[in-house]
Amino acid sequence: MRYKPAAIGLAAVAIAAVALTAPAQAKPPATTSATTTAGATAAAAATKVVTAAIQWGQNGDIPVARSYVGDSRYELAVFRPSNGTWYIRGGSTIKFGQAGDIPVPADYTGDGRAELALFRPSNGYWYVRGVGQFVWGQAGDIPAPSNYVGDSRAEAAVFRPSLGRWFIRNAATINWGAAGDIPAPADYVGDGHADLAVFRPSLGRWFIRNAAQISWGQNGDIPAPANFVGNAKADLTVFRPSTGVWFIRGAGNITWGQNGDRPQPANYAGTTATDQAVFRPSNGYWYLRYQVETTPPPPPPPECDPSYPDFCIPPPPPDLNCSDIPYQNFTVLPPDPHGLDGNHDGVGCEG
Incomplete structure (x- = not known):
């Protein structure tokens, strides 16, 4: 559209073009x-x-x-x-x-x-x-x-x-x-x-x-x-x-x-x-x-450790304990780098 033009006063007046600020x-x-x-x-x-x-x-x-x-x-x-x-x-x-x-x-x-x-x-x-x-x-x-x-x-x-x-x-x-x-x-x-x-x-x-x-x-x-x-x-x-x-x-x-x-x-x-x-x-x-x-590229997907296929648990470091994650009773595959399957029965963080 055009530039939005500005208030100039509605009365019919004549003002000399000299009342200006210093250049x-x-x-x-x-x-x-x-x-x-x-x-x-x-x-x-x-x-x-x-x-x-x-x-x-x-x-x-x-x-x-x-x-x-x-x-x-x-x-x-x-x-x-x-x-x-x-x-x-x-x-x-x-x-x-x-x-x-x-x-x-x-x-x-x-x-x-x-x-x-x-x-x-x-x-x-x-x-x-x-x-x-x-x-x-x-x-x-x-x-x-x-x-x-x-x-x-x-x-x-x-x-x-x-x-x-x-x-x-x-x-x-x-x-x-x-x-x-x-x-x-x-x-x-x-x-x-x-x-x-x-x-x-x-x-x-x-x-x-x-x-x-x-x-x-x-x-x-x-x-x-x-x-x-x-x-x-x-x-x-x-x-x-x-x-x-x-x-x-x-x-x-x-x-x-x-x-x-x-x-x-x-x-x-x-x-x-x-x-x-x-x-x-x-x-x-x-x-x-x-x-x-420009649309920024999407962030890379989080890195997930393959030992925990049910949820995305990142590999170490840092080392995580069961108290650090919100999941229980999930599948654990070797090598279980976090040691979340303490009894080695294939189930992690058993409740």
């Missing part, structure tokens, strides 16, 4: 070497990495993976502007939209499934399949639907770069950002609401409303926040196309992808964490990297 300097290095934290290493001990390459789409398609079925896993999907058609792997092929539309699928009804939806910059309309249509935005706006109110439904929203302003339908109008910023709303604090956030490429800095100003990334990076650790919060993450490295704050760096790939982090495996995934327009392939829990 925390945590800029990832410009390197492709992979690193992991101690916590990530410990978690990896109970998981294994699985990768997959799946062709689903073609050059010119827009990736729109979402949980269309409602089982918490994302389905691979693309929107093809050239014919206005959605292709959902394992699901349907649906004609909905036209060239120039921006796909904005999300769960607008709160039923746990994403609806097909489009934002049409030419007229500012949103078209939500099975729900309806409405005007919300204008040409030049960047659509950013998410669950801002915390009612398990996504609200239609746009970020207007020319004003640095967010317009959230039925919720609020808030100044947060500037021209050139990339909107990146997500639940960064784990309270079930999406926080307003922008990534500023010119500075490599994130501005998270009511949270922090954090340096994480550099010009050219693509913001890809998601819950990679599995703690119900979105982690600051950037994908660096020049090197194919994901920089996940607090969880390490992972090389997965190449220049031209579009990062599509989501829960494809059905686990509690997010998987790295990229869509490669040049060949229409999806490249998935995810971790699955």
